[in-house]
Amino acid sequence: MRFVEQTTSHGLDDLRNELRELKKEKNAVILAHNYQRPEVQDAADFVGDSLGLSIKASQTKSDIILFCGVDFMAETAKILNPEKKVLIPDQRAKCPMAMMLNAATLLEARRRNPNADVIMYVNTHADVKAECDCICTSANAPDIVNDSEKDVILFGPDMNLSYYVRRRTSKQIITVPQRGNCPTHHQISLEDILLAKEENPDAVVVAHPECVPEVQDGADVVASTEGMTRYIKDSKKEKFIIATEIGLLHRLRKENPEKTFVPASGYTVCPNMKMHTLDKMVQALKSEEPEILVPRNIIERARMPVEKMLAISAKLRAK
Numbered sequence: 001m002r003f004v005e006q007t008t009s010h011g012l013d014d015l016r017n018e019l020r021e022l023k024k025e026k027n028a029v030i031l032a033h034n035y036q037r038p039e040v041q042d043a044a045d046f047v048g049d050s051l052g053l054s055i056k057a058s059q060t061k062s063d064i065i066l067f068c069g070v071d072f073m074a075e076t077a078k079i080l081n082p083e084k085k086v087l088i089p090d091q092r093a094k095c096p097m098a099m100m101l102n103a104a105t106l107l108e109a110r111r112r113n114p115n116a117d118v119i120m121y122v123n124t125h126a127d128v129k130a131e132c133d134c135i136c137t138s139a140n141a142p143d144i145v146n147d148s149e150k151d152v153i154l155f156g157p158d159m160n161l162s163y164y165v166r167r168r169t170s171k172q173i174i175t176v177p178q179r180g181n182c183p184t185h186h187q188i189s190l191e192d193i194l195l196a197k198e199e200n201p202d203a204v205v206v207a208h209p210e211c212v213p214e215v216q217d218g219a220d221v222v223a224s225t226e227g228m229t230r231y232i233k234d235s236k237k238e239k240f241i242i243a244t245e246i247g248l249l250h251r252l253r254k255e256n257p258e259k260t261f262v263p264a265s266g267y268t269v270c271p272n273m274k275m276h277t278l279d280k281m282v283q284a285l286k287s288e289e290p291e292i293l294v295p296r297n298i299i300e301r302a303r304m305p306v307e308k309m310l311a312i313s314a315k316l317r318a319k
């Protein structure tokens with residue numbers, strides 16, 4: 001699928017060259033999520049999932065982070081790097097799932113469940129993160145939950161990721177809010193999977209845990225975008241039906257030219273992720289705007305749960 005873009009007189013090569021020069025001049029690093037447009041992924045220094053991007057953001061020595069992802073991801077980079085400038089090419093790139101949970105709702109749930117640990121998906125805004133005990137991503141959600149000393153966990157905002165975690169823990173999971181979801185993944189149906197499978201009976205079905213329970217249950221593998229990439233690279237199979245945002249297909253095809261990838265549905269596009277273009281990346285680095293700003297008191301409180309997640313992840317990876 002193509003997206004209308006690049007309202008500039010520059011050619012793509014000029015934009016790529018300009019971006020390279022600006023990056024050097026400003027000591028900037030470009031981080032991009034797996035759902036970005038192909039040309040944005042290709043121009044980035046690192047492409048990955050939410051966990052990988054948080055880890056990279058925590059390690060960078062650059063003065064400027066140009067973040068090609070949605071608002072909560074760029075905010076997480078800022079929480080981990082309060083002294084650095086975090087830029088986002090298009091400020092309208094906001095995650096609808098993150099908008100489904102506000103701090104007041106979470107505080108009320110915490111008041112009603114005083115003995116629960118509050119573990120929220122990274123797809124939350126900074127003021128919500130500030131009220132959490134720990135953050136998780138789709139790559140580590142069950143591990144983070146199982147690492148908790150508490151038996152009851154407040155988990156959100158994704159009801160589907162909550163289902164995924166519930167199937168992998170004996171702890172009681174209370175989902176907050178009850179019906180939060182990612183509109184892009186939530187619309188992929190079991191029928192989509194069955195149709196794709198009918199046309200490609202030899203394909204392995206790989207789904208993201210933001211998909212509805214029936215799709216997760218009908219898939220051969222359920223994993224984060226990085227987990228999917230790893231699984232496919234190691235697999236001896238040749239064909240895969242991919243139930244996640246179609247941006248990941250670019251990376252999968254690039255890294256596995258001998259394998260075939262079929263999107264589970266032609267509608268699996270996150271319009272927010274597609275807002276960034278090379279043109280806007282150049283503009284952002286030139287003007288050093290739009291900048292991601294998070295109030296200092298929120299950064300101080302949100303940092304602990306994000307760093308706790310990174311520490312647990314590092315401990316688990318070292319095992």
Ligand code: 13P
Pocket residue numbers: 034048049050051095123137138139182210223224225226
């Ligand atoms: P991951 O790339 O961490 O699997 O997350 C998917 C997503 O929807 C991010 O917004």
Ligand code: SF4
Pocket residue numbers: 035070094095096097098123182183184185210245270272273
């Ligand atoms: Fe949010 Fe879904 Fe888009 Fe990810 S794919 S940014 S969860 S709307």
